[in-house]
Amino acid sequence: MIHLDYRDARPIYEQVKDGLRRLMVTGVLQSGDRLPSVRQLATELTVNPNTIARAYSELESEGFVCTVGGKGTFVADGQSQNDGRKRELTERLRPVVQELRELGMTQEEWMSLWEGGEGHA
Amino acid sequence: MLEAKNVVKTFDAFRALDGATMTVPKGAVYGLVGPNGAGKSTIIRHLTGVYRPDSGELLLDGKPVWENPAVKRRMAVIGDDWYYFPQASISEMARFYEGMYPTFSAERYEKMKAVFPLNERQPIRRMSKGMQKQAAFWLTMSCMPEVLVLDEPVDGLDPVMRRQVWSLLLDDVAARGTTVLVSSHNLRELEDVCDHVGIMSKGRILLERTLSELQDNTVKLQVVFPGAVPELPAELKILHHSNVGRVHTYIVRGSSEEILRRMQITNPVLLEAIPLTLEEIFIYEMGGEDYAVRDIVL
Numbered sequence: 001m002i003h004l005d006y007r008d009a010r011p012i013y014e015q016v017k018d019g020l021r022r023l024m025v026t027g028v029l030q031s032g033d034r035l036p037s038v039r040q041l042a043t044e045l046t047v048n049p050n051t052i053a054r055a056y057s058e059l060e061s062e063g064f065v066c067t068v069g070g071k072g073t074f075v076a077d078g079q080s081q082n083d084g085r086k087r088e089l090t091e092r093l094r095p096v097v098q099e100l101r102e103l104g105m106t107q108e109e110w111m112s113l114w115e116g117g118e119g120h121a
Numbered sequence: 122m123l124e125a126k127n128v129v130k131t132f133d134a135f136r137a138l139d140g141a142t143m144t145v146p147k148g149a150v151y152g153l154v155g156p157n158g159a160g161k162s163t164i165i166r167h168l169t170g171v172y173r174p175d176s177g178e179l180l181l182d183g184k185p186v187w188e189n190p191a192v193k194r195r196m197a198v199i200g201d202d203w204y205y206f207p208q209a210s211i212s213e214m215a216r217f218y219e220g221m222y223p224t225f226s227a228e229r230y231e232k233m234k235a236v237f238p239l240n241e242r243q244p245i246r247r248m249s250k251g252m253q254k255q256a257a258f259w260l261t262m263s264c265m266p267e268v269l270v271l272d273e274p275v276d277g278l279d280p281v282m283r284r285q286v287w288s289l290l291l292d293d294v295a296a297r298g299t300t301v302l303v304s305s306h307n308l309r310e311l312e313d314v315c316d317h318v319g320i321m322s323k324g325r326i327l328l329e330r331t332l333s334e335l336q337d338n339t340v341k342l343q344v345v346f347p348g349a350v351p352e353l354p355a356e357l358k359i360l361h362h363s364n365v366g367r368v369h370t371y372i373v374r375g376s377s378e379e380i381l382r383r384m385q386i387t388n389p390v391l392l393e394a395i396p397l398t399l400e401e402i403f404i405y406e407m408g409g410e411d412y413a414v415r416d417i418v419l
Contacts (some may be wrong), residue, residue: 004313009217009395039295046287048150050316054333082231121194 001028001036004045012047016055022076024064031081035065035073062088122147123196123268123302128167128177130324137163138174139324145268145317148298150291152311152332154403155321156412161304162201164321165272168302169198181268194222197266201273203257211241211256215263222264230263236285250277258286262293269293271303275310287314312399320403321409335402340380342371345391354383361405372397372405 002019004012023029035041038056042049057072059065063084067073075081100110123145130138138160145151154173155161166172167179170193171184179186186192205214219225236242239248245256254277261269269290275283291314293299305311311318312332319329339360345367353359357380361372368391373380377394384392397405407413 006309009335009398011396039292043288043292045313046284046291047313048316048332049291051313052161062170 002041002045004006004047013051013058014056016041016045016047016052017059020055020059021064024081025085031075031077033075035075037072122180122182123168124178124180125164125168126178127257128164128174128179130167130175136324138167138177140177141321141324141326143319143326143329143344145300145302145392146181148294150294150301150315151303151317151319152315153304153319153321153406154306154308154311154399155327156407159321160324161321162272163324165198165200165270165302165304166388169196169200169270171200191239194224195266196268196270197222197256197261197264198270199257199261199272199274201276203253205245205253205256206290207246208244210242210244211239214245214256214260214334216243218260219263222266224265226263226265229265230259233259233262233289235336251279251282254278255282255286258289265297266299268300268302271301273305274303275307283310308398308400308403318399320406322407322412327410328406332399335399336372336396337376339397339402339405340373340375340377341395341397341401342369342373342380342384343391343393343395344369344371344384344387344389347388347390351387351394354386357383361408372401381417 001023002016004015004019008015010018020029020035029035036044036058038049038052041052045052055069056065060073063080064076065073066076066080076084093121125141126141128138128141128407129136141160141164143153143164145335153161153165163172164224167174168181168186170188173187181195184192206217209217219227231362237259239252239255239259248256253275258274275286278286285407287310290299294301303311303315315332317329317331318335320327346369348367357371358374359371360374361370363370377396381392381394
């Protein structure tokens, strides 16, 4: 289900997070679905249970999943997932926007990019 | 909680342990790493009550380990020289373990038969090194110990069996909160399974952290400056610096967002933060201890 790449420099918990997020975005895991328990996933991927727990709790704070005490962790509904994704992509976009501004991109160019155009004169 | 406090041990004139202090919290998977001859096996033999220290204390939940059966029956050990009786088969050793460990579970022993492709009636001495390791795991895991101490545990196991064994161990950690202390040179593998790391050198514990602390607090920066190397912000704690042409590599202590933000002042052409692997952390920390790969051409 999730693939860990041992040559990937990213820490394991981020790989687990990305793996789960991909499954949710592509619809393999749908909202309301139960995620495997920490123990199950730790055993399956052969990683420390705390690593999985960390990935789950970060996914929860980003709004992708929610934990129901004693029942398990579930995929959150689409709206809070989208909100989380939007927040994350905005953060990633920030440095790019910063750089474009430094390169002298104007508001008009920016708007034309927004509307699907070339984005530069 | 398994603790060593300021343990000193000398063999003739050699100080194998020179004030080693370490703490393995309950439920942790603690990876002990260090160069050859650092004292890893020696501290493990102390923690399991095989060696008696010259000075210092070895405690499990505050109780001394040495000659203390009540403490020792709570922990199981697979050393690099696992002991079995000369003619014994696995099932005979299982009876011995059952007598030694009140927590021994015959049910679990039966269950694990499916995992290990071994003949339990064959004398252990006639098995290969890898098969003997499997037998050791089978018996040790059947004891359901609270604390599991493993010295180079997956040495000699094939890749499938390594994963199998780790998977069993981690299931135990998740389900029962087993504390695991493991020494190994396979840092790639430790990085997946451990949550605590201790680096040992010359009979001391050089550094002891949780893995997430280590990874979140050290960053590798790759930077290209537009011109000459500028004055770097003084707040940055730089552990190491090297460069290949115009690409400068810095190992910096601190969180990556913070460091990236501060580095923006230097107007770099390229600035990239790469998380460090355990192997790199090990190499950089040991480099400070004057232990590094030397460029020698033979």
